[in-house]
Amino acid sequence: DGGITQSPKYLFRKEGQNVTLSCEQNLNHDAMYWYRQDPGQGLRLIYYSQIVNDFQKGDIAEGYSVSREKKESFPLTVTSAQKNPTAFYLCASSTLPGDRVRYEQYFGPGTRLTVT
């Protein structure tokens, strides 16, 4: 089945540690995205990538880093510089936004990160 996988579903870390969230897709989508969701709020864009080895900052990139070494994978690292890392993180993939006729975007199941 085609889809997006994020693991783990729940992640706990101590303050000051970096943590990497995985996101894999087998939909052959060119674009991948990371969003952060805080309780009672919408989704805010952290980073996105439209091609391998290239990525762009979203609205709240500070304290995060990404890599896109393979088309299928877009891991997100939450660094110790991120002041409030506890949140729900959603990964998405899509066809390129320029392909407006066939554009589709799918979301993974999310990872709930708790930092104490």
Place this chain on the structure above:
Amino acid sequence: AQKVTQAQTEISVVEKEDVTLDCVYETRDTTYYLFWYKQPPSGELVFLIRRNSFDEQNEISGRYSWNFQKSTSSFNFTITASQVVDSAVYFCALLNNDMRFGAGTRLTVKP
């Protein structure tokens, strides 16, 4: 700048009532897409509908219907004869080069 506003933070209705979720957007672009997603308690986002800026036809899918009006920059979502399973957070989103989401509306349908 692109922006999506969902003014209703929470709505509570009794089963079988109709309910409309409002979405107002801002964009300077003439070509864009609008989306509605449902987020049940499990957290995963479920795609409901996509409309492009050149198609203002209203759409109906079962108990769901969408009213897109460019004149008022609105893309409202109506659930007819609501059911308990409709309880979720609903997000409106605007796509151009990236996708911007509204803050969401939490719908609670009571039996």
